[in-house]
Amino acid sequence: MQPEFSGSTGIIYLAWHGKMKDMGDYRSILHMNWKRFVEQAILEHNCSGRDEVCLSGQWIRNDLYLCLQLPHETEELEEQLLELGNRLKKDWGRRFRFISLSADLYPWLAGLKLHAGIALLSGEMSEEDRWYEGIKRAIVHGQSACSTERSLKRRALEQYIIGRTINSVYQPIISLKDSEVYGYEALSRFPDKRWFEGPQQLFDFAAKEGLMYPLDRLARERAIEGCSGLTAGQKLFINITAQIMEDPSFTPGKTLQLLERFGLSPSNVVFEITERTSIEDFGSAKKILNHYRKQGYQIAIDDAGAGYSSLQSIVELQPDFIKIDRSLISGIHLDPMKEHMVHTFTEMAAKMDTSLVAEGIEEEEELLHMKALGIPYAQGYFLGRPQQSVG
CATH class of the missing domain: 3.20.20.450 (EAL domain)
Known part of the structure; x- marks a missing residue:
């Protein structure tokens, strides 16, 4: 079930990409730990009041879609979304790697990279279409592990x-x-x-x-x-x-x-x-x-x-x-x-x-x-x- 949106809203797509060889049962354990980590990280972010945005997470299999309503109507909305997506990718990726190291899961994570992509949602379509189009754009934008950095560099x-x-x-x-x-x-x-x-x-x-x-x-x-x-x-x-x-x-x-x-x-x-x-x-x-x-x-x-x-x-x-x-x-x-x-x-x-x-x-x-x-x-x-x- 897709979330409801109003005003200036966006999606941040986060997913681990790469090769996972001979993982066996560790694949499900890794994904379970990642989901548990994300739930706690979202809670911490929302409680901190940082960025004046509240995150909600939607999962499609093991891919995460963070939904948020941006606080102000400005011309820099896309840049704000890029900044947030880039920071979350770096911060959450670093912290989860540290947790995985202590949980003996790091060897399975070593070949993976956390990708991030973003999409601003248009208000000129139905909720279902907005959600669908937003997911597609966020996935396409996040094809490269450095997509958010590249977008911010290009904007600069x-x-x-x-x-x-x-x-x-x-x-x-x-x-x-x-x-x-x-x-x-x-x-x-x-x-x-x-x-x-x-x-x-x-x-x-x-x-x-x-x-x-x-x-x-x-x-x-x-x-x-x-x-x-x-x-x-x-x-x-x-x-x-x-x-x-x-x-x-x-x-x-x-x-x-x-x-x-x-x-x-x-x-x-x-x-x-x-x-x-x-x-x-x-x-x-x-x-x-x-x-x-x-x-x-x-x-x-x-x-x-x-x-x-x-x-x-x-x-x-x-x-x-x-x-x-x-x-x-x-x-x-x-x-x-x-x-x-x-x-x-x-x-x-x-x-x-x-x-x-x-x-x-x-x-x-x-x-x-x-x-x-x-x-x-x-x-x-x-x-x-x-x-x-x-x-």
């Missing part, structure tokens, strides 16, 4: 994009010939680290979710918007990924308009292609980059020496700058092999008429080595930390 990412809350900080790139600031690398920052440890994790997740293009466009725009203090001869290095070059909206017109609004020109901009992702179609990439070069933009290969195809990218794309990855710079004064590899980069750059930038200078000895090797430009904490604006 979408809010960053819609709210334009991605900002840029600027790390100076220093000329080692005269110690003047040659330019700045724009580095993306976001409001909090609740769901993403840093920009790399944010952009990796955006790529998986199909949101790389709007995120990259926003980061590019914010980088330009914050660099009004750039002088005519200085460069702004803007990170882009190889995949972005396939974006049909990645056009010089929009970027040019934005540059002109802040008194800049394409000659100020260096598009920095990260080498941590491979370029699959060099023919297409060269065509696109040549189009940009004709507009006055320059190209840099980032993370050289740490990516999938650094040498091929350098040879194929003929960049204006090669940025040597921190992994080759760190402790170079103590490592002859690193010194030999960087020296090889200097010889190659000289033949290609390409400039080198040493990344991640953190010690004076590293800086002195770069100067001795004839590296023209460098950046790193020893030379200057990222700052809120340029100039």
Whole structure:
């Protein structure tokens, strides 16, 4: 018999998924203990008054459906439901594993993962249909063990994009010939680290979710918007990924308009292609980059020496700058092999008429080595930390 709903209501689906080999009678014992645990956990939750919601549990075989009425009519109802489902999955899963360990049931639970899914129920259908549709949506949403976390991450990412809350900080790139600031690398920052440890994790997740293009466009725009203090001869290095070059909206017109609004020109901009992702179609990439070069933009290969195809990218794309990855710079004064590899980069750059930038200078000895090797430009904490604006 399905429960009755009114107002803003939701379902949280919780079920153990995975392989249970040779369990025998332990399967029924495990499920019995899980149901007993859930009954007590629901009672504790309702008595605590936490979240201002009262839970009621409905079982279909061994799958649990928590029914609840949400307290307020707000636009964040789905997010509240996701937050609660994610927290219950983590908390109840951890506590039940601990109980199972003391009850000698843990070996049978080790191969299982607790899944959670959620569904908001529409008021535009009968009670029976609402219950049926809600169960279906909650099960589909809970197919992955990380579905609630993924949904919350995606929501956070979408809010960053819609709210334009991605900002840029600027790390100076220093000329080692005269110690003047040659330019700045724009580095993306976001409001909090609740769901993403840093920009790399944010952009990796955006790529998986199909949101790389709007995120990259926003980061590019914010980088330009914050660099009004750039002088005519200085460069702004803007990170882009190889995949972005396939974006049909990645056009010089929009970027040019934005540059002109802040008194800049394409000659100020260096598009920095990260080498941590491979370029699959060099023919297409060269065509696109040549189009940009004709507009006055320059190209840099980032993370050289740490990516999938650094040498091929350098040879194929003929960049204006090669940025040597921190992994080759760190402790170079103590490592002859690193010194030999960087020296090889200097010889190659000289033949290609390409400039080198040493990344991640953190010690004076590293800086002195770069100067001795004839590296023209460098950046790193020893030379200057990222700052809120340029100039």
